[in-house]
Amino acid sequence: MNFQINKMAGATLGSLLAVMGLGIFSDVLYAPEPMTKPGYALPAAEAASAAVAKAAAPVVPFAQLLAKADPKAGQADAKPCATCHNFDKGGAAKIGPPLYGVVGRPKGSVAGFNYSDGMKGKGGNWTFDDLDKFIADPKSYVSGTKMTFAGEKDDAKRADIVDYLRTLSDSPEPLPK
Ligand code: HEC
Missing domain, CATH: 1.20.5 (Single alpha-helices involved in coiled-coils or other helix-helix interfaces)
Structure with missing residues (x-):
């Protein structure tokens, strides 16, 4: 028992x-998941981190970088782009649309090229600043972009490339002031 x-x-x-x-x-x-941040950002903390970010990376306006840019160097730096893009006047599309005359052109406007929905819906013309942002990080500038290029992270090189793109025109756009 x-x-x-x-x-x-x-x-x-x-x-x-x-x-x-x-x-x-x-x-x-x-x-x-452990909480790493409070549910809402405190304004004081936000201001402080913005100040730290500013101190860490002083942002030079793109217009200033363009003023110092070298289109010859840009042409060399644009070699990886040429895998997918034609730079010649009247050039045909490759994997990407032809880029002759792209500065000032409406975004996603080459007839017959099958752009991503993100690019089709982007709107506006390609300004120097927009080209700068897109080439720096294509995916974050145009969500769902078909341009499978990681991005050129070097600010000065990007300015050289955009300055080179500017020369691909019968009447190049004036540089911004
Ligand atoms: C792997 C191929 C590939 C590479 C490399 C590449 N691109 Fe592209 N690019 C594309 C494709 C595809 C599109 C169309 C994107 C879309 O529809 O979302 C595009 C679109 C663009 C556009 C928009 C054109 C328009 O008609 O609106 C610009 C500007 C551009 N690329 C510049 C560049 C530059 C500058 C480089 C080099 C730094 C580069 N691309 C490298 C494939 C590429």
Whole structure:
């Protein structure tokens, strides 16, 4: 009799332990993400981090970089673009649309080229600043873009490339002041 009670108690204890173990195990599996930030940004903290970002990377306006840019260097730096883009006047599309006359041209406007929906819906003409942003990081400038190019992260090189694109025209757009 005693022996049977012990057995029952043992079984109960055993399954209790198992349930507790499961609980701990699933806590580990489904641990909620620890909060790294408060739910809302405090204005003071935001201002402080903006100030830090400014101090870390002084942003030179693109117009200033363009003023110092070298289209010859840009032509050399645009070599990787030529895999997908034709730079010649009247040039045909390759993987990407032809780029002769792209500065000032409406975005996504080469007839017959099958642009991404993001590019088709972007709107406006290609300004120097917009070209700068797109070439720096195509995916974040045009969501769902078909241009599978990681982006040129070097500000000065990008200015050289955009200055080179500017020369691909019968009457190049004046540089911004
Ligand atoms: C792997 C191929 C590829 C490379 C490399 C590439 N592009 Fe593109 N590019 C494309 C494609 C595809 C599109 C069309 C994007 C869309 O529809 O979203 C495009 C679109 C563009 C446009 C918009 C043209 C228009 O008619 O609106 C510009 C400007 C451009 N590329 C510049 C560049 C420059 C400058 C480089 C080099 C720094 C470059 N691309 C490298 C494939 C490429």
